[in-house]
Amino acid sequence: MLNFSFVNPTHIHFGEQQISTLAVNIPLDAKVLVVYGGGSIKSNGIYEQVASALEKHVWGEFAGVEPNPSYQTCMKAVELVKAHNYDFILAVGGGSVIDGCKFIAAAACFEGEPWEILSKGAPVESALPIGVVLTLPATGSESNSFSVVSNLQSNDKLPFATPLVQPKFAILDPNVMTTLPTRQLANGVVDAFVHTMEQYLTYPVDAKVQDRFAEGLLMTLMEEGPKVFAKDAPYAVKANIMWSATMALNGLIGAGVPQDWSTHMIGHELTAVYGLDHAQTLAIVLPRMMMEQKEAKREKLLQYAQRVLNLDMSDEDAAIKQAIEKTEAFFHSVQMPTRLRDYGLGEEVADKIVAQLERHGMVALGEHQAVTLEKSRSILLQCV
Known part of the structure; x- marks a missing residue:
């Protein structure tokens, strides 16, 4: 730690x-x-x-x-x-x-x-x-x-x-969540989930308490998130989502562990240029970031696959692929699109966003500073 x-x-x-x-x-x-x-x-x-x-x-x-x-x-x-x-x-x-x-x-x-x-x-x-x-x-x-x-x-x-x-x-x-529209509910669940992932899905430092807390938040959001859209969603569902969102970024799960935030940095630029909601950008970028960085994040991806998603671990490469697919499927389950094309955007996004990243000095992102501008471009092209 x-x-x-x-x-x-x-x-x-x-x-x-x-x-x-x-x-x-x-x-x-x-x-x-x-x-x-x-x-x-x-x-x-x-x-x-x-x-x-x-x-x-x-x-x-x-x-x-x-x-x-x-x-x-x-x-x-x-x-x-x-x-x-x-x-x-x-x-x-x-x-x-x-x-x-x-x-x-x-x-x-x-x-x-x-x-x-x-x-x-x-x-x-x-x-x-x-x-x-x-x-x-x-x-x-x-x-x-x-x-x-x-x-x-x-x-x-x-x-x-x-x-x-x-x-x-x-x-x-x-x-207060009772009267929120679907779009805002979806944004809230996705935002909390990705905040947790940015602090969890890096590399192991034997921070068992932080890892287990983060895994608990991820599991809670995946279990309760799809339920919150019902008109008669129970108070307990709303309470657990609200508290998860607060705990995801109050400093606790990020204490003593490496943090990523590359998905957020790319997402901020998408919002600045194209006006997408913050959480919308996160749902677009995270699955592609996970795929691009799957070797650098291998140990934590396997941990996520086993502990959070309870996947069959007999074939590790298959488990990682399935973990990424299930993450994207979770976003869909909370009514959140996950592609640039869902917002009428295409490959033209890559050059514009890479230029923004360069202008803001975001040329080496992630827990290892390994997400170069070329990698960011590749990720954005995969997001289409």
Whole structure:
């Protein structure tokens, strides 16, 4: 096992009726900016619950954070924060809203051009405190310090991370999933699954605890994911998916193990150029990444095949091939397409995305830095 330091200070409030705890989780003297996305929270009862919980607070709102939050939209919120002296950010939404709020919290306190936080890795020295009401389990952003923001003018989708934007608390009520559309449910399950795979499917370092935790998450998502689309999906199904998504990226399963993230880096560029949902890109790229890297990942692929998928291991090469096929079949089982052609895209994608990767310095990806631009091109061509 590799050396690591681990702490997760986000206070999780999990379960039914937990949104009411906002009343005591945000200081009464805070001036709160409630940030959300397209407005669905006003039709599914979440906005009403938030407003009720904040009845003794001074608060305002900012709507319109889009999927793959844009720098341009976030900066409008920053202007609002400064104009009205808000000193606490409450993200009510999924990963995009939360990521946007992390950037807003940092940019509002940043001296200089905030885009440099993303483009140049400019250090963040202070940030406004953040709380979260999670409405879509997917990214795990509610309990980590990472954020990804897009620039619509330059086709850049770039990450930043700092402990200063780690949410102080996150409220997770699985009942919010009841009104989510199929597309968002599928995105959530796939996102959580691939987050887990990026930290698990590398090479062995005898990290038995992390491996078993990761395998448990993968098995849970594969078992429960297809069930969540039913209109009468049980609370337990939603609860297990929501908690899996949080645990997939709160730092625990990634502590002391090598990590990949090459699927994500290619996926970010697909989103930036073609506007595909983040999880859609992951479902397209991961099976091809697994095939391209099957020898480098051989030991962990065999472990995945045996422990997670319970495959016949008498022919190891056949087991690896079947494991990759079953991974893609799982994406289909949660109503997620897995080819570029499913979105009207073809071989032209390869050159554009490779150029983006090169422009952003993503020329050697993966746990061994072995995914070169040529390999990325090969993977993208296989994705058609």
